[in-house]
Amino acid sequence: MELQAQLNVGRKAELLATAAARQTVQADSLMMRRRWGEEAIRAVLFFCGAVSVLTTIGIVLVLGNESLLFFSSGEVNIIEFFTTTVWQPIAGSFGVLPLVTATLMTSLIAMLVAIPLGLGAAIYLSEYAAPRTRAILKPVLEILAGVPTVVYGFFALQTVSPFLRGVVGPDIVQFQNMAAAGLVMGFMILPTVSSMSEDALSAVPRALREASIGLGATRLETTLKVVVPAALSGIVAAFILGVSRAVGETMIVALAAGSGPNFTLNPFQAAETMTGHIVRISGGEISYNSIDYNSLFAIGLALFLLTLVLNLISQAVSRRFREVYQ
Amino acid sequence: MGEVQTRLPADEAFRKQLAARNSAAVRWQGFFLGAIVAGMILLIVLLLSIINEAVGLVALKENIPVADIADRPLEELAAPDLAIILQNNLSKGRLQALFIQEILDPDIDRSRLGSDPVHVFLPENSYNPVLGDKTFVDLSPDELAALLAANVSVDRLRDLVYTDVVGLEILESWPLLTSLFNRAAIDQEIVDKQQGIGLPSSYTQQQIDDIKAKYGVARVEWRSWLNRDFLTGSMSATPADAGIRGAITGTLWVIAITLSVAVPLGIGAAIYLEEYANPNAPINRIIETNIRNLAGVPSIIYGLLGLAIFARVLEYLTSGRIFGVEGTNGRTTLTAGLTLALLILPVIIINAQEAIRAVPSSIREASYGLGATKWQTIWRQVLPAALPGILTGIILSLSRAVGETAPLVVVGAAVFLAKDPNGPFTAFTTLPIQIYNWAAMPQDQFRDAAAAGIVVLLLILLALNMTAIIIRQRFSRRLQG
Incomplete structure (x- = not known):
């Protein structure tokens, strides 16, 4: 009896042990075991993704911190910064308005070129061109976006500006001027506006076009009264993104728009933009902690916020348009 | 029974309106295509205007033609030959200046040049031991040239021959289109400048004489700014030999x-x-x-x-x-x-x-x-x-x-x-x-x-x-x- 009981206990223990072993085997072969190598890889990859967030934090911190130093230096107050019209760091006057007006002026001229031409090109590509024509025309247009901006700047300074002086008159048009820079910038932005607008136009359902043509409208009437209104939010998003590009564009205005702040709305005069000013001042050996150095970051902060808001609006508008037809 | 009235206004007014609609369609289509064409034209003009600047006629001046100082193109000469050309054509003072500019560390105390033996300023093995304890001011033109040959790269020596001896200078350059289609005007401009005609009245006699002398020895020739020297040359303060x-x-x-x-x-x-x-x-x-x-x-x-x-x-x-x-x-x-x-x-x-x-x-x-x-x-x-x-x-x-x-x-x-x-x-x-x-x-x-x-x-x-x-x-x- 005793022996039997002992044997039973032994069997039981044996059975339990096998079961436990089987369980471990199962746990090992399935998800339960942590693979430290895989975990480490995951962590490294997460870090790669986080670098972009660190970049944004870096931008905000750097711009914010240096701007704070600028405004707390005692030489400038924030109201003067945004309301006075003379930017002359040597004389201690820091009114950002002349730089802002020049930025707005060149961007305005650029959009006057890029909006009609970009939308026109988009309509042609989306509504008129045969697929084969489109396959040729579109890449050619996109070359415009791939030309480095310093090349455009050279072109604006060396070719467009003399041309304007020849046409309008050398007394009216200065050697560097906002008009030449703005015009060339418009062509640089054209592919951005056209390819985004074209996406919006192509997303309009075919049924809308067919209904319109079935009612007797010409292709033009269909395009202008049905397709374009239906795609309007996407087109507007493209325009806003174009403005954001124009505001942030640097080399064209640095070379062709002007090399000194000038508070004017005359497009034929030379005037320095926000970006142009940053490039010119930082181009020399600028010493850290000087008021000049800090002022660059204050201008940079204004520029960053302006383009950020424009980009966010553009994204919000285009998200709305996507929701309508999908 | 009333007459069946056609709903389509097939009258004069309708036809007119239709024609207007169609012509508007054509006009707008022209504009849409024009937008793309405008972009392409700009691209072409951009490329052309860059080529226009990169190639063209230039007016050149040389103090001494290359043929007078060497029997072979300078590119084939080695460092000692180039140094000898420098020695033969430059004054001792100029050679000394080149020595200071090209070899010496810019931070050293210049006043020591007169008293200390020259080899203390030079890296090991880069000078002839025969120099012994000679000071900088005692060096002969031969010795200066030998030191230049030993311590300066061939490329740099050649640049020095070009700038200091040959004195190649581009006085003026013209874009490709002008060079091709208006050659006569370019030649006339050179002739005028040789005689001092047509210069701004604000120029002094001295300036006018300078221009006359420069253009007197100038010759006009084709130049592609994109050439081998441009690709292999170092930075320079003169556009003629600037490189990338x-x-x-x-x-x-x-x-x-x-x-x-x-x-x-x-x-x-x-x-x-x-x-x-x-x-x-x-x-x-x-x-x-x-x-x-x-x-x-x-x-x-x-x-x-x-x-x-x-x-x-x-x-x-x-x-x-x-x-x-x-x-x-x-x-x-x-x-x-x-x-x-x-x-x-x-x-x-x-x-x-x-x-x-x-x-x-x-x-x-x-x-x-x-x-x-x-x-x-x-x-x-x-x-x-x-x-x-x-x-x-x-x-x-x-x-x-x-x-x-x-x-x-x-x-x-x-x-x-x-x-x-x-x-x-x-x-x-x-x-x-x-x-x-x-x-x-x-x-x-x-x-x-x-x-x-x-x-x-x-x-x-x-x-x-x-x-x-x-x-x-x-x-x-x-x-x-």
């Missing part, structure tokens, strides 16, 4: 650093977002949105970031002091490369994400089914399948980095470099920055050099984009086949 060797090596260094940082980070981030991240977790949503927004930040802002963080805060690292490099500040090739890496990172991530997303999930499932781990699946199946798409994205962002100017000017590109950038811890310049500096110079001839630089830049970009297109086509063919 330094700018090109600088570009290569900066781009190499940019890629080695941005490519692993970008692909890693894309893998994380596509394969690992739960798209609904807030942190991952933040990363996604953030990348989209970073792609829209103006490039000059990245320049400010690089200036404040890489050039200033991390100066200890970027100047190379951490590795024992001396005499540099934070405005180095490394700083430039890191700044551009942050700039192109969003573009690489977005493109790589799309490429990874395009890999069919059946491939992943098959791999898991065979027992592979997640990383094994990604490394051996997903990445190879996505590689062509990722490569295309990398090349396209690379061509953006190559042409980028503004952020590099802001982080502190050097305006003039005596030495080519040759490592991560040297002052830098790049091709677009060189073009910017030349374009901003007041002298017309630097614009010609800028145009030649632009031709080189555009050719590089063209080659990059062709590569991207070829990769993409190969890939799509493989998918079909």
Whole structure:
């Protein structure tokens, strides 16, 4: 009896042990075991993704911190910064308005070129061109976006500006001027506006076009009264993104728009933009902690916020348009 | 029964209206096509105007023709021969000046030159022991020339012969179109200047005589600003012998650093977002949105970031002091490369994400089914399948980095470099920055050099984009086949 009981206990223990072993085997072969190598890889990859967030934090911190130093230096107050019209760091006057007006002026001229031409090109590509024509025309247009901006700047300074002086008159048009820079910038932005607008136009359902043509409208009437209104939010998003590009564009205005702040709305005069000013001042050996150095970051902060808001609006508008037809 | 009335107004007014509608259609279609044509015309005009500047007639002046000082082209002469030419044609004072300018460390105390033996200023083994304890002022022209030959590179010696002996100077340059179609006017202008006619009345007699003398020995000839010397020459203060060797090596260094940082980070981030991240977790949503927004930040802002963080805060690292490099500040090739890496990172991530997303999930499932781990699946199946798409994205962002100017000017590109950038811890310049500096110079001839630089830049970009297109086509063919 005793022996039997002992044997039973032994069997039981044996059975339990096998079961436990089987369980471990199962746990090992399935998800339960942590693979430290895989975990480490995951962590490294997460870090790669986080670098972009660190970049944004870096931008905000750097711009914010240096701007704070600028405004707390005692030489400038924030109201003067945004309301006075003379930017002359040597004389201690820091009114950002002349730089802002020049930025707005060149961007305005650029959009006057890029909006009609970009939308026109988009309509042609989306509504008129045969697929084969489109396959040729579109890449050619996109070359415009791939030309480095310093090349455009050279072109604006060396070719467009003399041309304007020849046409309008050398007394009216200065050697560097906002008009030449703005015009060339418009062509640089054209592919951005056209390819985004074209996406919006192509997303309009075919049924809308067919209904319109079935009612007797010409292709033009269909395009202008049905397709374009239906795609309007996407087109507007493209325009806003174009403005954001124009505001942030640097080399064209640095070379062709002007090399000194000038508070004017005359497009034929030379005037320095926000970006142009940053490039010119930082181009020399600028010493850290000087008021000049800090002022660059204050201008940079204004520029960053302006383009950020424009980009966010553009994204919000285009998200709305996507929701309508999908 | 009433008459059946046709609802279509088939009368005169309708026909008129229809004609108007149709003609409006034609007019607008013309405008839409015109918009594209305008873009293309601008592109063509842009290219033509650059070629127009890069080739053309120039008026040259030489003090002594090359044929008078050497029986062979200067390019074939070795250093000692070039030094002898310098010795034969320059005064002792000028040779001494060259010695100081080319060989001596600019920091040494000049007053010691008169008293200390000359070999203390020279590196070991670079002088003839026969000099003994001679001081600098006692050196004969022979000895000065021998020292120049031993301590200065052949290229530099040749430059010196050109600038100091031959005295090659470009007095004036004309664009291609003028050169082709208005040759008579150019010749007339030269003749006028030789006689001092048509100069501004504000010129003094001295200035007029100068111009007469210069143009008296001038000759007009064709010149392509894009030539071998331009590609291999170092920076120069005179447009005639300005070159882009330094700018090109600088570009290569900066781009190499940019890629080695941005490519692993970008692909890693894309893998994380596509394969690992739960798209609904807030942190991952933040990363996604953030990348989209970073792609829209103006490039000059990245320049400010690089200036404040890489050039200033991390100066200890970027100047190379951490590795024992001396005499540099934070405005180095490394700083430039890191700044551009942050700039192109969003573009690489977005493109790589799309490429990874395009890999069919059946491939992943098959791999898991065979027992592979997640990383094994990604490394051996997903990445190879996505590689062509990722490569295309990398090349396209690379061509953006190559042409980028503004952020590099802001982080502190050097305006003039005596030495080519040759490592991560040297002052830098790049091709677009060189073009910017030349374009901003007041002298017309630097614009010609800028145009030649632009031709080189555009050719590089063209080659990059062709590569991207070829990769993409190969890939799509493989998918079909």
